[in-house]
Amino acid sequence: MTSFASINEDLILNILKRLPALSFASAACVSKSWNQICNQILYKPKFASAFSLNPDEKVALEEVVNKVLSEPIRPHFAIANVIGSGVDLSERLNFLATKLGFQTPIIVSCTSGIMGRDAVTDEHREVMLEEYWVDGESNPCNGIILTVGFLPGLKVDAIPLFQPRKGCRATMVDNFVMDIKDYATSISGCASPVGIIMFGDEDADQKPVMEKLDHAMSSDTIIIGDERAQFLYRNGVESRNDYESSEYFSAAVALVFARDRDKPCGTGEIQFHAALSSGVSAVGPRYKAVSVKKIVSGTGHTTWLTARREGEHEIQDGQRILDDINNELVNQVGHPDLYIGVTEQRRCFIGSQKSRVMTFLVFHGVMGGDQEYLFADGVGIRTGDYFQFYHPDPSAALSSCSNVSKNFRNLNLDWSSRNCLHARGVYDNVCNKELVGGFVFSCCGRGESFFERCNVDSSPFLDNFPGFPMAGIFCRGEIGRGFSVFNADEGQEERTSHCCLHVYSAVYLLVSYTPAHP
Known part of the structure; x- marks a missing residue:
């Protein structure tokens, strides 16, 4: 033991940094000096x-x-x-x-x-x-x-949204949002966390959840995830791992990332960056909903509606509207999915807090039409709402993915130039920033069959940050909020409306790190 204790500290560091995680954790418990070396690593x-x-x-x-x-x-x-x-x-x-x-x-x-x-x-x-x-x-x-x-400098926990299997669910969504705000406040002193990675239950409607979160959180809070999934979770606190019962089920779970106000001195800053590759294009004119019926059945919720073209007085039935749109799409084959993007102005509030009017762009799948109504998946459309048709567009998706890659490249170049200045000793107003890793949540309708080439959705990472860890999934509904950095290619309506639930898109998250100044 005497001869081992006399080993040079640099040699111990060189040994410890080669250990796998479990052995490394054990080594950190050997002594205070080894713990300090592990913290250096x-x-x-x-x-x-x-x-x-x-x-x-x-x-x-x-x-x-x-x-x-x-x-x-x-x-x-x-x-x-x-x-x-x-x-x-x-x-x-x-x-x-x-x-x-x-x-x-x-x-x-x-x-x-x-x-x-x-x-x-x-x-x-x-x-x-x-x-x-x-x-x-x-x-x-x-x-x-x-x-x-x-992620030193942040604290993370999983916060569930419990909803009753029967009865009103609105108050449970309010509780979920307040749980997130309370957790973030307890950790950082700020009610809005840095970011949220969210998974929604496949049988639950995430639209009211995202509207409440979008209303309650700062514009700096990025939210990404999978809208419809089967999932299980564990909290960081064992006593809070209460799973669904006969009365309640987990309608969603949010992995919440909050800044640690008690972080050790010398800990750097972590930042989240979001980007969106849209995969749909608008087609045809805008319409205004005239009559709306909500239909609830054992197979789900649908909306039946009639509409008139913007600026016209004639009311059109579902079949006529679809005939007009299909004429517009005469050369589009292979991707039959059709959506309406509804512009909804809604008053949002949490509990007894002051409300405000927000404008949302919400996508509904088109289920068909007849001589009277157009059938849309889901509910929430109201008389007077404006909507436009959207269809999956591989060309637009490729262009959008290329724009994301270009912005990643510019971001990488900016970081590299700043790091060069930092390396030369130019510290004033210069951030030595580096990538930690990232996530991709892409629509399951994309992929190789959609683009007719492989690894397109991964390409912004692979082309600009090769070698950095990246994880991605294909999901049945992409959650994405917080695209203030990279949404320059979006249309005017998408920039002025809040859109948190997407179709045929790929949502990207970059996590960067800025070390503390010496």
């Missing part, structure tokens, strides 16, 4: 991500866990996304809690596809949920992607 934020397509589910889970824990990291949160049908999420959640610690907030969800680097080959891939035939039987493609983050 792991002082900056870090992301680790990996996916596996191993057909053995347990092996796949072990592969991604071993990969993300192969280097020193202290898990502040974890997100695991699984593709496949009939998946036991609870088994994966319990395994991750055992490996990452029971105080680590964890969200596990089912998704339509994943994108990232293979845990074994380190090859980047985008993989969609598909079924293939082997010996006359259908077999689902299974896979998992795991992301673990260490």
